[in-house]
Amino acid sequence: MQTVNVVGLHNNSVFDDMRTYLKKFNSVHTQKNYERSLRSFYMWYKGKDIEMLVREDMKIRNADLIGYQIYLKEHPIDYSNNSINNIMAAIQSFYEFLEINEYDVNSKFAKVKVLPDDSERSGALYYNEAEMMASLLREEKVKGIEKAAFVRLAYTASFRKSTLLSICYSDIKLDDNRGYYNIHTVGKGGKKHTVPISKELYSELLLIKNQKYYGRYGDDKIFHLSTKTIQVMMDNLKEQMGISPERNIKFHSLRNVAAGFGTLEEAKKHLNHTNVSTTETYYRHVNEDRSNSISLRMEEKIEDSILEKLSKEELIELIMQQNHGVLTQMKRDARETIKNKGEMVN
Numbered sequence: 001m002q003t004v005n006v007v008g009l010h011n012n013s014v015f016d017d018m019r020t021y022l023k024k025f026n027s028v029h030t031q032k033n034y035e036r037s038l039r040s041f042y043m044w045y046k047g048k049d050i051e052m053l054v055r056e057d058m059k060i061r062n063a064d065l066i067g068y069q070i071y072l073k074e075h076p077i078d079y080s081n082n083s084i085n086n087i088m089a090a091i092q093s094f095y096e097f098l099e100i101n102e103y104d105v106n107s108k109f110a111k112v113k114v115l116p117d118d119s120e121r122s123g124a125l126y127y128n129e130a131e132m133m134a135s136l137l138r139e140e141k142v143k144g145i146e147k148a149a150f151v152r153l154a155y156t157a158s159f160r161k162s163t164l165l166s167i168c169y170s171d172i173k174l175d176d177n178r179g180y181y182n183i184h185t186v187g188k189g190g191k192k193h194t195v196p197i198s199k200e201l202y203s204e205l206l207l208i209k210n211q212k213y214y215g216r217y218g219d220d221k222i223f224h225l226s227t228k229t230i231q232v233m234m235d236n237l238k239e240q241m242g243i244s245p246e247r248n249i250k251f252h253s254l255r256n257v258a259a260g261f262g263t264l265e266e267a268k269k270h271l272n273h274t275n276v277s278t279t280e281t282y283y284r285h286v287n288e289d290r291s292n293s294i295s296l297r298m299e300e301k302i303e304d305s306i307l308e309k310l311s312k313e314e315l316i317e318l319i320m321q322q323n324h325g326v327l328t329q330m331k332r333d334a335r336e337t338i339k340n341k342g343e344m345v346n
Helices: 014-022 028-046 062-073 081-100 127-138 144-157 161-166 199-209 212-216 227-241 253-261 264-270 276-287 294-299 304-309 312-320 324-340
Strands: 172-175 180-186 192-197
Touching (some): 014 081, 028 062, 028 081, 127 144, 127 227, 127 253, 144 192, 144 199, 144 253, 161 180, 312 324
Antiparallel strands (some): 180 192
8 A cells, every 4th residue: 555645735925824823822812813903904004915915015114014003093993092002913923923934024113102001992971961962963054964863873873983984775674573674784893783773763864865965975875974073073062061071072982872771791782792891891881880789789678668658759750860771661661561451652
């Protein structure tokens, strides 16, 4: 029987070496994140997929890396500083690998200044404030209806700025069986995401089409607002509402509003996060008051009969003071109870 010697094929291509580099990491999650970072960088830097790179493409200047860092900071996706630092770290690590493996590069050129930690970069904004923002914008003469709908969809569907600006009317489909509309999008990292919206909100989006200026657009997109316009809009709203700079309210704060309307797991699904740890950053402001902590509630013994000592007016006032998520659920339960009694409900 003839013995066959199996020899591994290695073309010594950049992509082969990149795959070797990525396999150094035990975590599949890290491998995928680093590959995504490198793929995006070289598409920006050389206009090439990583599979098509050649050794000459690896040459780089420090100015190129700084330029990419600035590009990410100004990107409509609204990357956090921490996300940008992680992306830049992947590129820097790869250049250290290339230098060790005799590529004509100097890894020190890939080093850029680390951006400050901004895990708390977007301050907490609450539902009543978000509603007020939309209400104030509707009164504006220049694109007021569009701006109001933009803000309302931002805090209702928790879409990022870049996603909002890319949505087309054709992305919204009626669910005939359930009576609401579904918005189908592709979010950060290419993840598909579907969020339902009410008929009333969809009607508000349709109002934009009725504006005289909308006729000059032929791309089916719902919103046509520049990044500068959105920034000026937020600055004006904060001034009108007397929101202090210390609160650090940004457009991204609108995305956090929905975190107060359900459990952590529900918020994770709504925000389209892969990891629940990411959601906790958005969810945290809901329970800033530790007097409501589980450890304290466990020890607090209050008899159910305490509610019977309140007058009808006092009980209603107490109910109306609950957070919007709790109040909405109580209203639903009340409607169901009334319906079961056979009474008419609006």
